[in-house]
Amino acid sequence: MAKSKMQASEKLLAWYDRHRRDLPWRARPGQRPDPYAVWLSEVMLQQTTVAAVAAYFQKFLALWPRVENLAAAPVEAVMQAWAGLGYYSRARNLHACAQKLVADHGGRFPEDEAELRRLPGIGPYTAAAIAAIAFDRPAIVVDGNVERVIARLWALETPLPAAKKEMPGLVAEIAPRQRPGDFAQAMMDLGATICTPRRPACVLCPLSGECAARKLGAAQDFPRKAAKKPRPSRRGAVFYLRRADGAVLTRTRPPHGLLGGMEEFFGADWREDFPANPDMPAFGANWAFAGEIDHVFTHFALKLSIFVGEAPRGAPAPEGGRWRGAADMKAAALPSVMRKAEARAHKFLSARLA
DNA sequence: CAGTCGTGGGC
DNA sequence: TGCCCAAGACT
Structure with a gap:
């Protein structure tokens, strides 16, 4: 592992401290995040834009301020509140997850990634995100943003989705021992605001000095992607x-x-x-x-x-x-x-x- | 493991 | 208009 890559996380965290996005579900620096809010936002954000989620997040929190309230609600009310956000199995799983949390976990979120993973609607990404963001556990968080950042940082030739299985290992190479939650959110913020799919703002990127794709002058050409099938x-x-x-x-x-x-x-x-x-x-x-x-x-x-x-x-x-x-x-x-x-x-x- | 599963915005 | 995409999960 190159020393420059080891320093990447320090540069990234310094950038994050100055440029972190202020999002409705995000705790203020130094404050404890509410695991319920973290979970709710992460499920809503699955394949869904921040802009689309914001209003739904506020609505859900107003309707059901705590996981116990959500668990007690009729599933029809949850589906109704979710209407328009898409991927409706998320709403059904959200409700099932709330009920399981109340029934089996005393209404508390487990802090362990593997335990989170067992809950309905919580997959590899969301389990790691909750563990890292809500509980500051050293979980490796890989979402679409992270995949893009990593693919460019290493000028990874393996196309997506095949490259997915290499991702956790590559992220772990630059992950710091401290502040795992901030590191995860920093990677995602970087991908969302600087290392964007089109026309990445490499001039503003704290990792530009370590970025292999940037060195090739081809940041936009990563990640490589498999050809997609036509839509019937x-x-x-x-x-x-x-x-x-x-x-x-x-x-x-x-x-x-x-x-x-x-x-x-x-x-x-x-x-x-x-x-x-x-x-x-x-x-x-x-x-x-x-x-x-x-x-x-x-x-x-x-x-x-x-x-x-x-x-x-x-x-x-x-x-x-x-x-x-x-x-x-x-x-x-x-x-x-x-x-x-x-x-x-x-x-x-x-x-x-x- | 490739297919299923929504929506709205940007270009 | 058409295509890309956005903090994936489940089968």
């Missing part, structure tokens, strides 16, 4: 049924899988070979085409045809469905794709009225 397209239909009294028909999706446990409008299955003229459902009448919406999921793109229909006052909900009043709809656990469909239906209805 699917089509489907949404049947937005409005009753004469203004209530709207919805249902709840099965608890697991895509948008698991979230609410939706009735619709036809999403498939690549979707029929050009799908059958309208038996319930409802006067079905009218309200337009299409596009939505992109991680592993497929979706185009939905929106149909608006009417039902008479007092019409019963079909099997598995429920009527929601207008005010009730605002609080429903609708994922973003369904909010988009709802907006299209509203636009169509207001245009038809005019």
Whole structure:
């Protein structure tokens, strides 16, 4: 190990002391972090931007200030509060984790990384992050930021994701004995603000003198990445049924899988070979085409045809469905794709009225 | 281990 | 418009 690499952590921590981000879930320097807040923020931040998380974090903390409160809440309330943030299995696991913490750990977070790892929704990254940040344990934290910083620091030729298994060892080479929590957060802050995916600000980087990719003049070309697969397209239909009294028909999706446990409008299955003229459902009448919406999921793109229909006052909900009043709809656990469909239906209805 | 699992912003 | 991506977990 080169001596310059051993000094990297000192430079990084000095930089962190001056330039650390002030984030809602982050404790002030010298203050004890709240493990509950650390855990909550880390789960929300999985594959999710700081900007998107901030408001949800505040909302959850206001609704459920302590893990006991979250554990006592109905899971439907948690799903509803999570609606719009994506990756909904996180919300279900969050709730399950809270209940397990209360039932098996007296409402306290274990400090040990391996013990944390056993809890639902807590994987290798989150376990290490909680151990390091909340308890200042010497855990090696590797997230996407860290992978990028490390790949550039060593001009690592191994492409991601294959390089993932080398990462903990490489991080350990520069990890300091002291301040493991600050070191972890410093690496992530550096990746988020200086060592960015595009146009990294190497001129401002405290590690530029030790960076092999920088020496090659090719920081932006790291990390190497495996070619990605094309994203298939699917089509489907949404049947937005409005009753004469203004209530709207919805249902709840099965608890697991895509948008698991979230609410939706009735619709036809999403498939690549979707029929050009799908059958309208038996319930409802006067079905009218309200337009299409596009939505992109991680592993497929979706185009939905929106149909608006009417039902008479007092019409019963079909099997598995429920009527929601207008005010009730605002609080429903609708994922973003369904909010988009709802907006299209509203636009169509207001245009038809005019 | 490669596939599944959301969303919104930036360029 | 299309592509990239953002503090990954689970199977």
